[in-house]
Amino acid sequence: MIRTARLLLRRAEARDLEDLHAVFSRREAMRYWSRPPYETLEETRAFLANMITAPAESADDFVIERDGRVIGKAGAWSIPEIGFILHPDHWGQGIGREALTAVIGHLFAAHDMRELVAEADPRNTACLRLLARLGFGETGRAERTMQWGDEWCDSVYLAVPRDVWEDAREKRLRDQSSR
Template sequence: MSSPPTDTVIRTPRLVLRRVRPAEDFAGMHGVLSDPQAMAYWSTPPHESEQQTRDWLAAMAATTPGEGDDFILEYRGRAVGKAGFYRFPDIGYIIDPALWGQGLVAEALVPIITRAFDLHGQDRIAADVDPRNAASIRLLGKLGFAETHRAQNTWLIAGEWCDSIYFALTRQDWIARTA
């Protein structure tokens, strides 16, 4: 398993996936992270202050190559979301609601998942999804993730308990799917 270069850039037909640039990415990511619709199923409430977003971006920038592989999603020259691994093996993603339903997250996740298996030597990727997030559940199914189990009261977000559906994708299943 090798460490990825810190300047990794992945280009897809519509996106540039790149490492976070906290100052440059602040406006776009604060727009997403402070949006109640975007954050409806996230593990924290919408950001109430610019400092929360600055801290979030700093934490993303501080992720070391061995612990995760996380990318800013750049669309038409601006930061519109993130996708990847803050910590292996847990995958996560968020995108501006104005771009929902266009297949951009799936487009981003294919090379990110491939990197996790091929470059980082992961044998299994996991995802934790709020059961109310039907779009994310459909997306994971399309990518070959299988539900492993469910749990109640897994996240306390803004005083409300939320449940989780756990999904997994193995290296073998990914190879079979993409062969």
């Protein structure tokens, strides 16, 4: 469990089904996900079951809880690759940055890895801006990597090395202590 100023990041539980379905069934939330919105509760239940039973050596994923409601998820769905999604009602409030900052710090502290990686659709400018603010840099691009409904989508690949993350963390701590 990880606490931030506004959030609780915790392991997924069966009771999170309705809240997660409220995220995964939203077209705008799923626009740059690996598939179109979930149409049924059973689809979300299968996703949630996989999240709950994922082996600790290959996944380190959290639901994001705010004011007692699950509003998304963030973490390494497949170590070292991170992913995140938020309910659109929580976009533009710094929630993604707050959650990912906590999760990335946890992942580097808990796992022996040189870097974390991410993949994003190049049209998902908000995601790319957030990842850049967190120290991720582009490592490559590929065309037609994923099919979303009838549409083929491209990918941008990114990474943040541990030393870059730790240097940025030290700078944030210095900046906070000088205020």
